[in-house]
Amino acid sequence: MRAGFPDFRLGTVLATSFTGTLSERQGNPVERIPTPQRLVDWLAASGLAVPSCTPAQLELARELRESIHAAATAAAIQDPLPASAVQVINDRSAQGRAAAVLTPEGQRQWLLSSDSPVEDALSVIAADAISIIAGERDGRLALCASPTCRAAFFDTSQSRTRRWCDMNTCGNRQKKARFNANQRKNPSSAD
Template identity: 30%
Template sequence: MTVQDDPSRRASGDGFVFVSGRLSLDLAGTLLWRRSRRIELLCCPDDLRRWIHQAGLLDTPGRMDQRALTRVCRLREAMYAIIRAWPLAPAPDSAMQESLAEVNEAARLPLPRHQLQEAGHLTRTGGVDEVLGAVARDAVDLLGGADLARVKECLNEDCTRLFVDLSRSANRRWCGMSECGNRHKVANYRKRQRQPH
């Protein structure tokens, strides 16, 4: 299991979480609360560098600039739109056609270079093209594979995070317990406490 596939992995202190079960969905989750407050977690190129490293894509991401950030955020939004709308209508509107073209174009980019050192240490190198290629390839694999049927949106009405429900019973409700799941539990507990006995 790779770092980005581990649904229990969480970043500490900077708001990045890796709970979606797919790299593409974890990137989509860097824009929170899309229906209301819209909290952007990739505010600057250094945020992007940290996300790339924590996602396990590159060991030491090089300098990222505003153009790299814009490209990644554009792909993120295209993937989110496509995944939410999939399968597309027989004659998708121009916005969906553009989103699909964006994802397909990025999926043709090279992947990060993996090299195994003699001591057994794996190194992952590349730049923004390789990051885009890996994330878009993951989205294409998701849309064309069996995991798509297990994609859900968190049941917290404010949360818009998508995740792959890999639970045995296929009844996962929350993107993560430490965020939305625990909030729901606390709200239900308070509600029960207020009810007359």
């Protein structure tokens, strides 16, 4: 993406990928959309290309991100959904006028209005969050087992027992930490 910024972690589920734009929430948080242009970049990488974004729209996006995270976390641990988070998600979903269209290649593409493309993109993300939190899709919401991450993710594995939001980051980090701890306990096993 852009030099000087952390890479995006793009998953297969739009809403939880969006919440991943703030990672390591319980450790040293990493903000992956610190500027309006980074939000434009993330939206483009996620199939929701917009021409530009204002600082106010970035704040709306962050408010939606945090609301999705709060609601998804509550759903994952089977707590009541926070009313304020539900309200933000519903408001963003209702404000959009995006339309799904079929490309000649048989792919879904989003048409965003030229009047409010960022708001339309946020409505698509909010609608995706509603779909997974309401249990309309095959899978389950879970929280990353990494104590510094705790990201909400949508587990579509066959067994529904996935532990990490991303095996290449959190999972590998935890496996490496376990390996290093075992090496310290049993230094002779490294020979």
